[in-house]
Amino acid sequence: xxxxxxxxxxxxxxxxxxxxxxxxxxxxxxxxxxxxxxxxxxxxxxxxxxxxxxxxxxxxxxxxxxxxxxxxxxxxxxxxxxxxxxxxxxxxxxxxxxxxxxxxxxxxxxxxxxxxxxxxxxxxxxxxxxxxxxxxxxxxxxxxxxxxxxxxxxxxxxxxxxxxxxxxxxxxxxxxxxxxxxxxxxxxxxxxxxxxxxxxxxxxxxxxxxxxxxxxxxxxxxxxxxxxxxxxxxxxxxxxxxxxxxxxxxxxxxxxxxxxxxxxxxxxxxxxxxxxxxxxxxxxxxxxxxxxxxxxxxxxxxxxxxxxxxxxxxxxxxxxxxxxxxxxxxxxxxxxxxxxxxxxxxxxxxxxxxxxxxxxxxxxxxxxxxxxxxxxxxxxxxxxxxxxxxxxxxxxxxxxxxxxxxxxxxxxxxxxxxxxxxxxxxxxxxxxxxxxxxxxxxxxxxxxxxxxxxxxxxxxxxxxxxxxxxxxxxxxxxxxxxxxxxxxxxxxxxxxxxxxxxxxxxxxxxxxxxxxxxxxxxxxxxxxxxxxxxxxxxxxxxxxxxxxxxxxxxxxxxxxxxxxxxxxxxxx
Amino acid sequence: xxxxxxxxxxxxxxxxxxxxxxxxxxxxxxxxxxxxxxxxxxxxxxxxxxxxxxxxxxxxxxxxxxxxxxxxxxxxxxxxxxxxxxxxxxxxxxxxxxxxxxxxxxxxxxxxxxxxxxxxxxxxxxxxxxxxxxxxxxxxxxxxxxxxxxxxxxxxxxxxxxxxxxxxxxxxxxxxxxxxxxxxxxxxxxxxxxxxxxxxxxxxxxxxxxxxxxxxxxxxxxxxxxxxxxxxxxxxxxxxxxxxxxxxxxxxxxxxxxxxxxxxxxxxxxxxxxxxxxxxxxxxxxxxxxxxxxxxxxxxxxxxxx
Numbered sequence: 066x067x068x069x070x071x072x073x074x075x076x077x078x079x080x081x082x083x084x085x086x087x088x089x090x091x092x093x094x095x096x097x098x099x100x101x102x103x104x105x106x107x108x109x110x111x112x113x114x115x116x117x118x119x120x121x122x123x124x125x126x127x128x129x130x131x132x133x134x135x136x137x138x139x140x141x142x143x144x145x146x147x148x149x150x151x152x153x154x155x156x157x158x159x160x161x162x163x164x165x166x167x168x169x170x171x172x173x174x175x176x177x178x179x180x181x182x183x184x185x186x187x188x189x190x191x192x193x194x195x196x197x198x199x200x201x202x203x204x205x206x207x208x209x210x211x212x213x214x215x216x217x218x219x220x221x222x223x224x225x226x227x228x229x230x231x232x233x234x235x236x237x238x239x240x241x242x243x244x245x246x247x248x249x250x251x252x253x254x255x256x257x258x259x260x261x262x263x264x265x266x267x268x269x270x271x272x273x274x275x276x277x278x279x280x281x282x283x284x285x286x287x288x289x290x291x292x293x294x295x296x297x298x299x300x301x302x303x304x305x306x307x308x309x310x311x312x313x314x315x316x317x318x319x320x321x322x323x324x325x326x327x328x329x330x331x332x333x334x335x336x337x338x339x340x341x342x343x344x345x346x347x348x349x350x351x352x353x354x355x356x357x358x359x360x361x362x363x364x365x366x367x368x369x370x371x372x373x374x375x376x377x378x379x380x381x382x383x384x385x386x387x388x389x390x391x392x393x394x395x396x397x398x399x400x401x402x403x404x405x406x407x408x409x410x411x412x413x414x415x416x417x418x419x420x421x422x423x424x425x426x427x428x429x430x431x432x433x434x435x436x437x438x439x440x441x442x443x444x445x446x447x448x449x450x451x452x453x454x455x456x457x458x459x460x461x462x463x464x465x466x467x468x469x470x471x472x473x474x475x476x477x478x479x480x481x482x483x484x485x486x487x488x489x490x491x492x493x494x495x496x497x498x499x500x501x502x503x504x505x506x507x508x509x510x511x512x513x514x515x516x517x518x519x520x521x522x523x524x525x526x527x528x529x530x531x532x533x534x535x536x537x538x539x540x541x542x543x544x545x546x547x548x549x550x551x552x553x554x555x556x557x558x559x560x561x562x563x564x565x566x567x568x569x570x571x572x573x574x575x576x577x578x579x580x581x582x583x584x585x586x587x588x589x590x591x592x593x594x595x596x597x598x599x600x601x602x603x604x605x606x607x608x609x610x611x612x613x614x615x616x617x618x619x620x621x622x623x624x625x626x627x628x629x630x631x632x633x634x635x636x637x
Numbered sequence: 638x639x640x641x642x643x644x645x646x647x648x649x650x651x652x653x654x655x656x657x658x659x660x661x662x663x664x665x666x667x668x669x670x671x672x673x674x675x676x677x678x679x680x681x682x683x684x685x686x687x688x689x690x691x692x693x694x695x696x697x698x699x700x701x702x703x704x705x706x707x708x709x710x711x712x713x714x715x716x717x718x719x720x721x722x723x724x725x726x727x728x729x730x731x732x733x734x735x736x737x738x739x740x741x742x743x744x745x746x747x748x749x750x751x752x753x754x755x756x757x758x759x760x761x762x763x764x765x766x767x768x769x770x771x772x773x774x775x776x777x778x779x780x781x782x783x784x785x786x787x788x789x790x791x792x793x794x795x796x797x798x799x800x801x802x803x804x805x806x807x808x809x810x811x812x813x814x815x816x817x818x819x820x821x822x823x824x825x826x827x828x829x830x831x832x833x834x835x836x837x838x839x840x841x842x843x844x845x846x847x848x849x850x851x852x853x854x855x856x857x858x859x860x861x862x863x864x865x866x867x868x869x870x871x872x873x874x875x876x877x878x879x880x881x882x883x884x885x886x887x888x889x890x891x892x893x894x895x896x897x898x899x900x901x902x903x904x905x906x907x908x909x910x911x912x913x914x915x916x917x918x919x920x921x922x923x924x925x926x927x928x929x930x931x932x933x934x935x936x937x938x939x940x941x942x943x
Contacts, residue, residue, distance in 0.1 A: 133847060135843070135846055135847065164849045164850070164851065165849060166849070167846070167847055167848065167849035168847060168848035168849035168850075169849055172847070173847040175840060175843065175844065175847075177840050180839065180840040180841060181840045181841055181843070181844045182841055182844065183841040183844070183845070183859050183863070184841070184863065184937070184938070184939055185862045185863055185936055185937050185938060186858075186859070186862075194848065194850070194858075195848040195849070195850075198848065198849055198850060199849060228938040228939070230938065230939045231938075241844070244844075244848065245847075
């Protein structure tokens with residue numbers, strides 16, 4: 066393969082607004098200094114959007130905090146290089162001078178719109194405060210209001226008097242953007258600004274950022290792990306890995322002809338919406354060489370593992386003084402679907418749509434009304450004792466592999482626990498089985514004596530899968546099981562799940578907010594919104610010919626990892 | 638908000654009824670017989686029986702309680718066995734002294750505790766932090782009478798800055814309030830320190846820093862209102878403990894409040910006074926909790942929304 070050299074930047078390019086040169090950051094650890102950033106260099110030109118892309122731990126956020134002078138003093142320190150804003154070096158600038166720049170010259174927005182605003186202060190106070198500090202008190206209120214209008218928040222006059230908890234996540238991120246831009250900074254640093262938002266809201270926020278960039282002439286550093294967002298937003302991209310920039314290029318060449326192996330890997334791991342178009346099922350995965358003794362036949366049959374009919378779940382209001390319940394909230398209403406052996410039903414929807422609740426009710430973990438038939442038995446009203454054998458048939462894998470393993474229990478004990486609970490095998494047999502399960506999910510038998518903190522996120526999710534497999538279930542409910550994982554790790558865990566399905570005939574109820582992952586994994590798809598099934602059908606029908614406007618909206622809102630097919634920010 | 642208040646008032650009334658019932662039973666289960674104590678050592682059995690009849694102590698417990706409740710609803714707390722006067726005016730006359738002392742004590746513990754807590758949080762792991770934490774540990778574990786005696790010895794007997802005991806001027810209140818405040822401050826310092834550390838790590842504090850605000854403004858305007866909430870909840874819980882401290886402090890400093898009244902009444906098994914003081918204290922605790930619960934929503938709009 067031949068590499069054509071990139072054109073070097075022409076001399077006519079305007080001077081960069083912000084220039085980071087050979088930046089090095091060290092962390093103070095009990096074992097001495099350890100390098101967190103190494104020789105990071107990039108330049109941000111006026112009106113440009115530079116994306117810092119990379120997986121967790123690559124140093125994206127540390128870079129942004131270093132620019133803001135907000136590195137936690139006790140643990141992180143800039144030990145080399147320069148950060149120049151309009152030619153002035155910010156490294157070692159006294160705190161007082163740095164404060165004038167923060168919010169004034171460089172604005173920043175963060176990942177967590179839900180927690181980034183002070184809960185006990187009104188929107189007005191939080192907005193005007195920034196303006197007052199940097200540009201004096203007069204007309205601060207009028208300007209705050211104008212900013213809210215600029216970010217297209219509905220009813221801006223009323224929002225001023227409200228508190229953060231009265232606003233949705235998307236509105237809060239709009240307020241954050243208004244706040245960050247209120248002093249017309251030269252640079253806006255946006256650290257994963259849409260990661261915590263629903264996909265349709267993400268599309269709106271990305272569009273807003275693009276629009277404001279033009280309006281305010283702000284240069285943007287956008288930090289994201291999502292290559293789709295990169296493709297939609299970036300002019301230039303710096304790919305980071307382990308504290309270094311591995312590749313830096315304009316967005317189109319980076320996606321079409323990545324130079325570095327890591328960039329290629331990263332791009333290959335991104336699930337692409339539409340990748341499975343024209344096929345009926347998930348991709349076939351070559352089984353691992355280590356065969357695992359399975360109970361029955363492996364191929365997908367006609368046996369229905371789970372059938373749900375007219376399922377409703379409501380959360381009762383609080384009991385009042387006389388023990389009467391307040392009005393109940395319907396979380397799920399009238400949901401029906403069926404899942405056959407060896408098949409995957411993807412349950413997709415935005416936050417609050419009731420998908421997790423549906424998953425829990427399907428396993429009888431929470432009270433519900435309607436009919437749920439699990440492995441041939443109707444579970445409504447069953448006693449815990451009667452439920453017990455059924456629990457063997459269905460297991461669950463959760464989103465957070467860090468929180469779903471007991472840190473004080475060895476991995477072997479965690480995997481063996483379901484066997485102990487159900488009284489299966491003696492000690493030696495269980496040890497054998499744990500070893501086999503670990504091998505089955507791509508780990509080794511000697512991992513059994515180790516503890517969860519010794520494993521990475523992806524490995525932990527494998528352990529959780531091994532634990533779920535211990536009882537040889539027919540059905541696994543996977544609730545956002547790969548949402549917390551980096552793309553490359555995610556791809557491997559998904560492949561493992563597909564391979565397990567193929568060899569063991571598992572049925573998955575695969576719950577996710579991510580349309581691309583759902584497309585990859587599912588045979589059938591159910592789209593949920595506000596507790597109801599909006600659309601339910603084969604994956605092909607849903608993705609290739611959606612009937613409902615909401616389904617189309619969801620699909621359209623997914624950022625494409627292809628900068629030549631930008632559609633979110635530029636449409637409309 | 639009003640519904641919450643109404644609900645809490647009904648709950649409060651039920652709690653007070655419960656306190657009355659339990660205190661009543663406990664007092665009458667005491668081995669000491671007030672009639673014997675009143676009659677004196679040389680009294681005949683007949684005199685004791687007469688006194689018992691006079692006080693209504695010969696009636697069944699339930700009947701006595703019923704009468705007591707009936708009177709209570711009319712604001713009548715009964716007559717003192719020993720002082721031969723109505724209990725209600727007796728307590729009312731001494732209530733202002735106790736309330737003044739409590740207010741001064743709570744103010745003192747809040748001011749000391751909150752400021753030390755903030756200081757320790759800002760200097761986390763440093764010398765100031767360790768000093769504050771050690772002091773607060775000493776504070777919460779020292780018995781009140783000991784602190785009272787130490788303060789008296791140093792500031793009244795040796796330095797002569799404050800009077801030894803008594804009531805009336807501002808100088809009189811300093812040592813008793815300090816005794817109460819020093820002990821409570823330890824708890825508040827610890828609570829505020831840990832909630833402050835927690836709040837300083839919150840995303841919205843990072844946002845405030847990214848806005849370029851001064852450290853002072855970040856701490857006082859952004860962090861403190863959030864960090865103070867657990868301390869306010871603590872006032873409600875703590876006020877019962879605080880009341881028992883008031884009894885000791887009033888006794889040591891000769892402070893003419895209801896604590897002193899209770900102290901004397903206990904020695905004389907003057908049941909109506911003990912009942913009265915207990916109920917008033919219970920009411921104070923209930924009101925303290927109510928105030929704490931109603932203050933929190935003033936600071937935190939999320940609680941306001943319910």
